[in-house]
Amino acid sequence: MRVAIAGAGAVGRSTAAELVEAGHEVLLIERDAANVLRTGLERANWLVADACELASLEEARLQDYQVVIAATGDDKVNLVVALLAKTEFAVQRVVARVNDPRNEWLFDEGWGVDRAVSTPRIMAAMVEEAVGVGDLVRLLTLRTGQTNLVGVTLPGATPLAGKPVRTLRLPADAALVAILRGSRVIVPQQDDPLEPGDEMLFMATVDVEAQIQEALHITPQGQPAR
Incomplete structure (x- = not known):
């Protein structure tokens, strides 16, 4: 199958790598030549253009x-x-990335979109389905098998309530990538306060997952540490 991808940022490059590995012919269209030079996707075709x-x-x-x-x-x-x-090229299937969930209503057939992919929405659904309070749950394993997207929900009695994100002492190989709070998807900033019930998503290597719970003052059984 021939697939054209507009955008060679992290999402575009990762998608291209997966498709190339699966044997598909891939064209990446990217206007920033610097992104092209650092990709390392020699088996993909490239067009530096807008x-x-x-x-x-x-x-x-x-x-x-x-x-x-x-x-x-x-x-x-x-x-x-x-x-x-x-509309101009009659492409059979068009998939579009939704970055801001507030714009999701626009991504329909009227704009030529056959399938909209909202990463925040997917992550929220996965967390709603899988994560119990205090439990650390693996939501996604990357291709190498050494890095996971994991979710943890802060208990109601968390000692972190009201404290800013910067107070978290995470291990070196873990990064907080999103906080789900009710219907909101928050890209965490250093001064953002934490709240009980926050569903926290981390990218982390396998060997530091237990340390994430320690940083959140949660015991392995999912209870707040005393």
């Missing part, structure tokens, strides 16, 4: 691709790419 420009997509011969993935970090760009791919 995917929002009709002339760029004509140069890429987008009509020859079965799937187009709009994977940039800008929702406006992803919508324009999706609309052009569907």
Whole structure:
């Protein structure tokens, strides 16, 4: 299958790597030459161009691709790419990344989108389904098998209530990537206060997962540490 991906940021590169590994022919369209130089995806094809420009997509011969993935970090760009791919080049399947959940309602057939992928929404659904209070649950394992997306829900009696994110003493190989609070998806900043019931998502290597619970003052049984 021939797949064109607009955007060679972290999401676009990772998606391209998976597709190339699976034997698909991949074209990455990226306007920042620096992103192209650092990817290391020698088996993918490249076009240094602005995917929002009709002339760029004509140069890429987008009509020859079965799937187009709009994977940039800008929702406006992803919508324009999706609309052009569907209306100007009649691409059979268009997948678009949703960065801000508030924009999710726009990503429909009217904008040429066959499938919208909202990472915050997916993570929220996974946490709602899988994570018990205080438990550390693996939600996603990366290809290497050594790094996981893990979720922990802060107990009601957490001693971290009201304390800012910067007070967390996380191990070196762990990073807090999102906090789910009710219907909100929070990209954590150093001064953001923590609250009981916060569903916290971390990227971490396997060997430091227990240390994450220690940093959150949670025992291995999922209870607040005294």
